[in-house]
Amino acid sequence: MVIKIGPFFIQWLLTIFILLLLAVNIVPAWYDYQTKVAIKSETSSESSLAERYISRGDWPASKDNNHVINHYQQYLIKTDKTDIKTRLRPVSE
């Protein structure tokens, strides 16, 4: 069977369909990027649970649960001040 009627109409439809498919993928990707930018802190060691998890290479959410991203300020990491106090003196080589 060969389509002979309305090739321009088909082309328009397909163009819209392609743009829709691109949007389906690009919009959520852009949204994730914006989320990452929003939760980014000045230093990686003083950040939130979500930011640190992302810096490890994983996204901190399941399909149904974006809690630590949406409420990332509830999960701020406390700086470990004891790191400085208790640091070992270097061992001589």
Added chain:
Amino acid sequence: MSSEQMDNKTAVSMKRTLWRTIALLILFIILLINYRQLIQGQSLFSFIKAIMSAKGEHFLSTGLLQDLVYFFVVLLVLHLLWAIIITLSCKPLFHLAVNDNIKTQFWLSTVLLHITLILSANAYFYPTSLVGFLRATPFSEPYFLIGLSLLLMGLFLLGLYQLITKMSFVLFCLSAVVIVTGYLSSEQVPYFIATNKKSPNVIIIGIDALRPDHLAYRGASNNLAPQLDHFLSHSKVYDKTYTPMGRTYVAWMSLLTGQYPKTHGARFNLAPPELVNKNIPLVRKLNQRGYQTTYAMDERRFNHIDKTYGFNQVVGPQAGAADSIIATFADLPLINLLINTPVSKTLFPFLYINRAYGKTYDPINFNRDVLASLSMIRPNLLAVHFCMLHWPYTSKDFVTPDPALWQGNYNHFLYQQLIKKVDNQFGEFVDGLKQQGLLDDAIVFLISDHGDSFKLNKDLILNTSAESKLPLAVSAWGHGTNVIDQEQNEVVMAYSRFKKGKSVSEHVKIEGTFSLIDVMPTLFNELELELTNDENFDGLILPLNNESVDSNRMVFVESSRPVKSINTSFIDEQKVLSETVASYEVRENGLAVMKPDIYSSLIAKKQRAVYFKSWQLAMLPNYDDLVLVNTTNKQWHNLSSYQGVAPWRKMLSSLCDHNSGDIGFDPLDKCNEVITFVGNDN
């Protein structure tokens, strides 16, 4: 236009379509890699640069290059196959249109539909993937996935039907049905039939970094690990058990040989194999008795125990330096979707059931592989190690966060959440053993290889005198980093005898001073095995009740190499690499090992300690005094100013005897002082 001309035109068009599809898929991969880098803020190239920055020639081994080339060739072949499937799927659509523009649009739509399907499926199955951005959209819902899959499969089958003869098409469909049916029917559970009634199964289950104080038997009330607690409540639990060293490979070597690291030679993870005594008497003896011996582990980056240690088989991902590089690169939808399928073992041996690649690691798959590997007619020796609790605490399904548990400590928060996951895995594994009849007659040990330190307030060792102002590190992050940090050294050890699927051991918490090296002498005793003349155990046979405890027992521990970049709440992998990479080389077989000359020099930097009753005496190479710790009230003292009743002379004498002759031990000559005191002990 005749039909022959049309067919020719279609044939040319299909070839062009294939090339265009390949090009588009390559572009797709590049875009995803760049997007991932944008999100994560780190690139694979900076990772490789960090490796190559320190004498990169030590890493360019044939084995490593082969492993990497294999991975990238598989990746390309898979995308080529995908391109062929897309191209074939376009064929029936091309028959609908003679207009080239419409054909191109049909092609582009098909490619985008395929990409959407793969991204959606990736988001559905692996929501923690950085390219799983469709996770919160309707496109990752099952009905969408099923609908789109059926549509694209229909297009593909139609294209295939048009390409090949009817008979070939029918054969293809039948083969596909047979393969799928065969795979699904292979899920039947076999049952263990012991051919040798006098040989029980011996099962040693290790859980990485499991801290005793997070379990009910030590008073934890938050019920994080109900299945582990249940097991321990039907076992003999050895309270105050210490790991000889807080690193997985060393701890396991000590357990399997019944010896301290100084005796068996494995002093660090990734020890040069030629400096380690790989003779494991239990494995050798049980092989002779007709056992099937299996070592299983879901993370082999730092633990290379394999068949060369005498085991009949090893279950787990492939070990090698390529592991880290591939895991850093791998987060692509097609790879993720194939990882938990049977073909992945061949296609992606470094990623398959690899806990280090947390976003796709499925604990149930690992359990299934281990259970399937066990013999159903021969008795089994199984040593299995679960690494879910290890840093970086990532998982396939993100944890269900409980804000009430959040106290600002990232590592400890995720650790607590992952205890629930490893508890599930453990429970499921024990159920699997029962279902297969492997616990009808079995000796089971449950151990952890080391603890873990999170610098919790409750764990702090204190000194209320002016000494507390001295630059002594009494705690550190992680494990194997500081012998004075008690939570790194203390481990879980429990024994249970199973008959007909149930524990017949009377539950008792045995209080004393124990070590992981006691497991082997206990097993030798129970299985009535004997060592050959040139072999010995450093460990002791474990008592069965509190009355039999040896109250004069001393137990030794040592630290690993000092690494500043891991002694922090935030571990930056590139900093760790920069600090440590110069100490390692990659051998021809692709395994990363510590350079032998550096290995020896690092032994001199070890902290060493001895435990006796409620006391610990530690010798630190970077501290001028000996440190005495009361583990009951968590107080530490400089030995030179200590005035109490602790039996430190006896402890120091033992520490000196044990470490005598070890490289760099006792740089301040403290052991000579002990000669003065021996015979005058309190």
